[in-house]
Amino acid sequence: MEGVDHLAHERNKSEFDVDAMKIVWAGSPHAFVVSDRISKLVASDPGFRKDNRSTLSRKELFKNTLRKAAYAWKTIIDLHLSEEEAAKLRFYVDEPAFTDVHWGMFIPAIKGQGTEEQQQKWLPLAYKMQIIGCYAQTELGHGSNVQGLETTATFDPQTDEFIIHSPTLTSSKWWPGGLGKVATHAIAYALLIVGGREQGVHGFIVQLRSLEDHSPLPGMTVGDIGMKFGNGAYNAMDNGVLRFDHVRIPRNQMLMRVSQVTCEGKYKQSDVPRQLVYGAMLYVRQTIVADASCALSRAVCIATRYSAVRRQFGSQNGGPETQVIDYKTQQSRLFPLLASAYAFRFVGEWLKWLYADVTQRLQANDFSTLPEAHACTAGLKSLTTTATADGIEECRKLCGGHGYLCSSGLPELFAVYVPACTYEGENTVLLLQVARFLMKTVSQLGSSKKPVGTIAYMTRVEHLMQCRCGVQRGFAELSADLVEAAVAHCQLLVVSKFIEKLQQEIPGKGVKQQLEVLCNIYALFLLHKHQGDFLSTGCITPKHAALANDELRSLYSQVRPNAIALVDAFNYTDHYLGSILGCYDGNVYPKLYEAAWKDPLNESVVPDGYHQYIRPLLKQEIRTARL
Ligand SMILES: CCCCCCCC/C=C\CCCCCCCC(=O)SCCNC(=O)CCNC(=O)[C@H](O)C(C)(C)COP(=O)(O)OP(=O)(O)OC[C@H]1O[C@@H](n2cnc3c(N)ncnc32)[C@H](O)[C@@H]1OP(=O)(O)O
Numbered sequence: 001m002e003g004v005d006h007l008a009h010e011r012n013k014s015e016f017d018v019d020a021m022k023i024v025w026a027g028s029p030h031a032f033v034v035s036d037r038i039s040k041l042v043a044s045d046p047g048f049r050k051d052n053r054s055t056l057s058r059k060e061l062f063k064n065t066l067r068k069a070a071y072a073w074k075t076i077i078d079l080h081l082s083e084e085e086a087a088k089l090r091f092y093v094d095e096p097a098f099t100d101v102h103w104g105m106f107i108p109a110i111k112g113q114g115t116e117e118q119q120q121k122w123l124p125l126a127y128k129m130q131i132i133g134c135y136a137q138t139e140l141g142h143g144s145n146v147q148g149l150e151t152t153a154t155f156d157p158q159t160d161e162f163i164i165h166s167p168t169l170t171s172s173k174w175w176p177g178g179l180g181k182v183a184t185h186a187i188a189y190a191l192l193i194v195g196g197r198e199q200g201v202h203g204f205i206v207q208l209r210s211l212e213d214h215s216p217l218p219g220m221t222v223g224d225i226g227m228k229f230g231n232g233a234y235n236a237m238d239n240g241v242l243r244f245d246h247v248r249i250p251r252n253q254m255l256m257r258v259s260q261v262t263c264e265g266k267y268k269q270s271d272v273p274r275q276l277v278y279g280a281m282l283y284v285r286q287t288i289v290a291d292a293s294c295a296l297s298r299a300v301c302i303a304t305r306y307s308a309v310r311r312q313f314g315s316q317n318g319g320p321e322t323q324v325i326d327y328k329t330q331q332s333r334l335f336p337l338l339a340s341a342y343a344f345r346f347v348g349e350w351l352k353w354l355y356a357d358v359t360q361r362l363q364a365n366d367f368s369t370l371p372e373a374h375a376c377t378a379g380l381k382s383l384t385t386t387a388t389a390d391g392i393e394e395c396r397k398l399c400g401g402h403g404y405l406c407s408s409g410l411p412e413l414f415a416v417y418v419p420a421c422t423y424e425g426e427n428t429v430l431l432l433q434v435a436r437f438l439m440k441t442v443s444q445l446g447s448s449k450k451p452v453g454t455i456a457y458m459t460r461v462e463h464l465m466q467c468r469c470g471v472q473r474g475f476a477e478l479s480a481d482l483v484e485a486a487v488a489h490c491q492l493l494v495v496s497k498f499i500e501k502l503q504q505e506i507p508g509k510g511v512k513q514q515l516e517v518l519c520n521i522y523a524l525f526l527l528h529k530h531q532g533d534f535l536s537t538g539c540i541t542p543k544h545a546a547l548a549n550d551e552l553r554s555l556y557s558q559v560r561p562n563a564i565a566l567v568d569a570f571n572y573t574d575h576y577l578g579s580i581l582g583c584y585d586g587n588v589y590p591k592l593y594e595a596a597w598k599d600p601l602n603e604s605v606v607p608d609g610y611h612q613y614i615r616p617l618l619k620q621e622i623r624t625a626r627l
């Protein structure tokens with residue numbers, strides 16, 4: 001039944017103004033208009049089709065990604081899209097590609113670590129895509145331990161050049177997206193050696209490939225590192241391997257905002273802290289938090305719509321069976337994820353603000369908030385990506401068997417998303433950074449340095465002052481517990497930013513009430529999940545724990561009639577969702593049935609291989625057949 005909205009009865013039940021919620025989700029009326037227009041533009045253009053992705057071979061997939069990236073660029077130029085609109089377009093094209101790292105890491109690294117002069121030279125080329133950049137930090141032997149990188153950059157004062165070299169197998173660059181087959185340039189991180197002295201890891205702009213015929217420049221061995229998890233998915237990206245054999249680059253291609261090498265071979269450090277070398281990671285971690293709410297909300301939208309369509313058991317007097325969304329067990333798994341999607345959206349918004357603030361301060365040489373910004377971006381990146389990866393998998397299970405079909409969109413979403421727990425800082429390694437920041441704060445509690453901002457609450461936790469432990473080797477020995485403390489700190493951040501959001505004026509009938517319900521679900525669900533910790537530390541009594549659980553059940557009932565409208569508020573097109581189970585009109589079964597017949601296996605009724613393998617088996621000729 002084309003055109004019938006099978007979820008109309010659900011949409012009629014909702015108790016709030018969905019259009020107003022769409023604006024809250026988007027962040028502002030302007031952001032909503034841009035996002036709405038660009039998502040529809042992408043959805044209606046056959047050049048951006050993606051429904052055949054899981055059936056393509058790696059080579060076909062990769063070439064198709066190149067085509068889409070070129071087509072996206074042409075669309076951006078032809079339609080004179082602004083930077084904001086172009087970023088939205090790349091987002092809705094929804095395919096991992098070299099452009100992510102070019103715009104998301106290469107350009108921000110030059111902006112954050114390059115001098116004015118370097119920015120003037122390289123940024124215009126990068127903005128016009130006359131050069132394509134990647135971010136070559138990780139090596140075969142070291143990813144997390146950036147100080148352990150082995151690639152060397154030795155200054156040669158005779159020629160005023162750096163010699164970039166990979167001295168060992170483990171020093172091969174390994175993983176950088178876009179490096180394998182596309183990038184013409186890299187920000188390569190290497191151990192700087194000046195006058196025989198090691199000066200730590202620095203970033204260098206290195207040309208990799210000829211701008212004429214794309215062949216690797218002399219001294220470079222470069223290629224793709226091979227197939228990754230899942231079919232399709234992140235295999236659209238050419239993560240690469242690169243070895244340098246005494247490659248020479250001009251001195252002015254070292255990123256010199258943080259420290260400089262003069263032509264006489266003198267190493268000088270500016271007043272800015274060394275940690276700014278890690279500045280690009282701060283930026284990307286912040287965007288990854290914003291992206292987490294997108295990926296989680298997408299999975300939740302699919303699972304919620306499908307849970308309203310799917311019926312199992314409970315028919316009375318021949319009437320319809322129960323929608324699975326009405327089961328309390330389904331609600332207790334699904335609605336906390338719905339609440340998390342909103343919570344991550346708001347904490348992501350706040351983090352964007354925090355990042356803008358710290359950037360402004362850094363420009364004015366105020367470095368006081370950098371440690372806090374690092375702890376917040378690292379911790380929230382870790383927390384939101386872990387929860388989102390787990391959440392996508394939970395959504396797949398919430399969709400029963402059909403969730404396992406590629407046409408549900410969930411397997412590919414999971415496969416594309418799950419490396420976010422590893423890249424841009426492995427999640428446990430990042431939590432250890434947060435723990436270190438917290439311990440530093442605790443150790444200073446007695447001093448005149450009072451904690452402010454996100455750690456101001458520590459002054460109110462008096463027993464922290466008395467905390468002493470008798471464990472040898474302190475931090476390392478207790479690191480597993482410290483990681484738990486870091487997670488709790490980050491959860492507190494998420495909850496408090498959700499509450500702060502609710503203190504603002506939020507227009508639209510019933511919108512604020514819905515958000516209050518979601519905020520309470522988010523907080524109480526955490527309390528319920530970790531009640532053991534809360535009880536064992538005496539923060540709550542068993543009575544409180546029971547009350548929280550009762551309240552949760554009541555909150556789930558309040559969400560139930562609004563569930564479909566709350567996911568409609570994400571304003572995702574069917575193209576972006578890429579899921580039959582999550583389609584807007586809920587007309588799931590005919591679409592699933594139709595899609596099955598499009599599978600390449602169904603191109604012939606009798607499969608290839610019948611005569612060779614099946615027939616001899618059936619005819620008991622298997623021993624004589626040549627296999
Ligand atoms: C379908 C479409 C998809 C679209 C998606 C769009 C959205 C996404 C956007 C974009 C696309 C992204 C696509 C993926 C790309 C992936 C890219 C990569 O993966 S690039 C590689 C990242 N590599 C890491 O992150 C290494 C992790 N390791 C580290 O960061 C460090 O080495 C660390 C922190 C673990 C250890 O650093 P130490 O060896 O210097 O050790 P210590 O002594 O602990 O730190 C020294 C001081 O520096 C501070 N610090 C460390 N990192 C800092 C930072 N980043 N900023 C400020 N301070 C920092 C610390 O707090 C410490 O401070 P005190 O001494 O305590 O005061």
Ligand SMILES: Cc1cc2nc3c(=O)[nH]c(=O)nc-3n(C[C@H](O)[C@H](O)[C@H](O)COP(=O)(O)OP(=O)(O)OC[C@H]3O[C@@H](n4cnc5c(N)ncnc54)[C@H](O)[C@@H]3O)c2cc1C
Nearest residue numbers: 135136137138142143144175176177419423424425426428
């Ligand atoms: C899809 C994808 C894209 C990527 N893109 C890029 C890119 O564009 N550019 C780039 O430079 N890199 C890129 N990377 C590399 C990525 O940043 C690293 O893989 C990541 O930082 C993790 O480092 P690692 O691989 O060394 O992990 P490891 O550090 O080896 O982690 C292995 C295990 O050791 C644990 N561990 C490590 N150190 C500690 C510690 N101090 N204490 C306790 N436990 C510890 C970790 O928790 C983990 O469980 C990409 C990776 C992936 C998967």
